[in-house]
Amino acid sequence: MNWDDARLFLALGRETTLRGAARVLGVDQATVGRRIAAMEKALGTKLFLRASDGYVLTAAGEVAFGAASRMETAALELQSKLEGQDDALSGVVKVTSTDSIAIDVLIPAMATLRERHPTIRVDLEVTTQVLNLSRRQADLAIRNQKPENPDLFVRRLASWPxxxxxxxxxxxxxxxxxxxxxxxxxxxxxxxxxxxxxxxxxxxxxxxxxxxxxxxxxxxxxxxxxxxxxxxxxxxxxxxxxxxxxxxxxxxxxxxxRYDVWLVMHPDLRNTARVRAVADFFARALKDEG
Missing domain, CATH: 3.40.190.10 (Periplasmic binding protein-like II)
Incomplete structure (x- = not known):
C-alpha cells in the first residue's frame, strides 16, 4: 500500500461513506470506489463491508487501518519537520478559530497581513470543533479552549473579562x-x-x-x-x-x-516562516483588541 492509497483508505475508514471520503480528499466518489476496489484486489482481501449506511472495516481492514495510521503519522511528522526549516514567507497557512474572533479580529488583520506579505494565503475555517493539528487539519488554531494535548505549542493571547x-x-x-x-x-x-x-x-x-x-x-x-x-x-x-x-x-x-484566547500550533511549525508570521500578526491583533 503506497501513501496515496493509504490516505484514501484512511479517509474512507474515518468518514465511512464514499461521499465523505471524496469531500475530504477533493476527488469524486467514483474515484474513491474504484481505487478501494483495486486496493482490495491487489491485497487479495476485503478491507470494507458495504452496509446500507456506509462502509465498515473488516478484521483485515482494522489491521490495515492501524498500519496506515502509522504511515500517516510518520509522513506528517516528516512534513512538519521539513516545513519547520522553511524560511520562505509564502504559501498557505490553514487557520481555525471561533466565529466572533474570526469576524472581529482575524479577517480585518488578514487584510493588513495581505498588504505586508502578499504571497502568504490564509485559509480560515470557522468551526466549533477542535480540529486535529497533529493530523494537519490546521496549522494554527485560535480558540477559547486550551487543548489537553501536551505535545502542542500553546500560548495565551488574551484574557477578557x-x-x-x-x-x-x-x-x-x-x-x-x-x-x-x-x-x-x-x-x-x-x-x-x-x-x-x-x-x-x-x-x-x-x-x-x-x-x-x-x-x-x-x-x-x-x-x-x-x-x-x-x-x-x-x-x-x-x-x-x-x-x-x-x-x-x-x-x-x-x-x-475569564474568556481566554489561546494560540495553538504543532511545535515543528514554530520555525516555519509563513506560519510564524501569521501567528505573530494575529497575536498582535488580539492584544490590540483587548
Missing part, C-alpha cells in the same frame, strides 16, 4: 433583573451545550433557574446577535458587548472565569 448584556429595547420592555432572584421574570440566552448538560446555567455566576430560556445557541456570534435582537440577557466578553453597542447590566459584576 465577561459581563452581562442586553439590548436597549429589551431593558425598556422588561427592565433590569434584580440580583439574587435568579432572573425571575426575565428571558435569557445561553450556550446550547451548557443548557443540554444541566438544564439551567449561570450568567455572571448568577443561576438562571427562574429565568426563561428564550434561545439556546451553539456559537458566540449567534448569542451576540440574539441579544442585539432583544431576545434576552446573556453573558459575553466585555469587548464583544461594547463592540456591539449593547447595554451592560450589573456593571459591577463580572464572571469569575
Amino acid at each position: 465577561v459581563g452581562l448584556f442586553a439590548s436597549e429595547d429589551y431593558l425598556a420592555r422588561r427592565g433590569e433583573p434584580v440580583p439574587g432572584t435568579e432572573f425571575a421574570g426575565h428571558d435569557v440566552v445561553g450556550f446550547r451545550p451548557h443548557i443540554e448538560k444541566g438544564g439551567w446555567f449561570t450568567l455572571v455566576d448568577e443561576p438562571s433557574r427562574q429565568g426563561t430560556v428564550a434561545a439556546a445557541l451553539n456559537a458566540g456570534l449567534l448569542i451576540r446577535h440574539a441579544v442585539a435582537a432583544g431576545l434576552g440577557l446573556a453573558e459575553m466578553p466585555l469587548v464583544h458587548g461594547i463592540r456591539d453597542g449593547l447595554v451592560r447590566v450589573w456593571p459591577e459584576r463580572v464572571r469569575k472565569a
Whole structure:
C-alpha cells in the first residue's frame, strides 16, 4: 500500500461513506470506489463491508487501518519537520478559530497581513470543533479552549473579562433583573451545550433557574446577535458587548472565569516562516483588541 492509497483508505475508514471520503480528499466518489476496489484486489482481501449506511472495516481492514495510521503519522511528522526549516514567507497557512474572533479580529488583520506579505494565503475555517493539528487539519488554531494535548505549542493571547448584556429595547420592555432572584421574570440566552448538560446555567455566576430560556445557541456570534435582537440577557466578553453597542447590566459584576484566547500550533511549525508570521500578526491583533 503506497501513501496515496493509504490516505484514501484512511479517509474512507474515518468518514465511512464514499461521499465523505471524496469531500475530504477533493476527488469524486467514483474515484474513491474504484481505487478501494483495486486496493482490495491487489491485497487479495476485503478491507470494507458495504452496509446500507456506509462502509465498515473488516478484521483485515482494522489491521490495515492501524498500519496506515502509522504511515500517516510518520509522513506528517516528516512534513512538519521539513516545513519547520522553511524560511520562505509564502504559501498557505490553514487557520481555525471561533466565529466572533474570526469576524472581529482575524479577517480585518488578514487584510493588513495581505498588504505586508502578499504571497502568504490564509485559509480560515470557522468551526466549533477542535480540529486535529497533529493530523494537519490546521496549522494554527485560535480558540477559547486550551487543548489537553501536551505535545502542542500553546500560548495565551488574551484574557477578557465577561459581563452581562442586553439590548436597549429589551431593558425598556422588561427592565433590569434584580440580583439574587435568579432572573425571575426575565428571558435569557445561553450556550446550547451548557443548557443540554444541566438544564439551567449561570450568567455572571448568577443561576438562571427562574429565568426563561428564550434561545439556546451553539456559537458566540449567534448569542451576540440574539441579544442585539432583544431576545434576552446573556453573558459575553466585555469587548464583544461594547463592540456591539449593547447595554451592560450589573456593571459591577463580572464572571469569575475569564474568556481566554489561546494560540495553538504543532511545535515543528514554530520555525516555519509563513506560519510564524501569521501567528505573530494575529497575536498582535488580539492584544490590540483587548
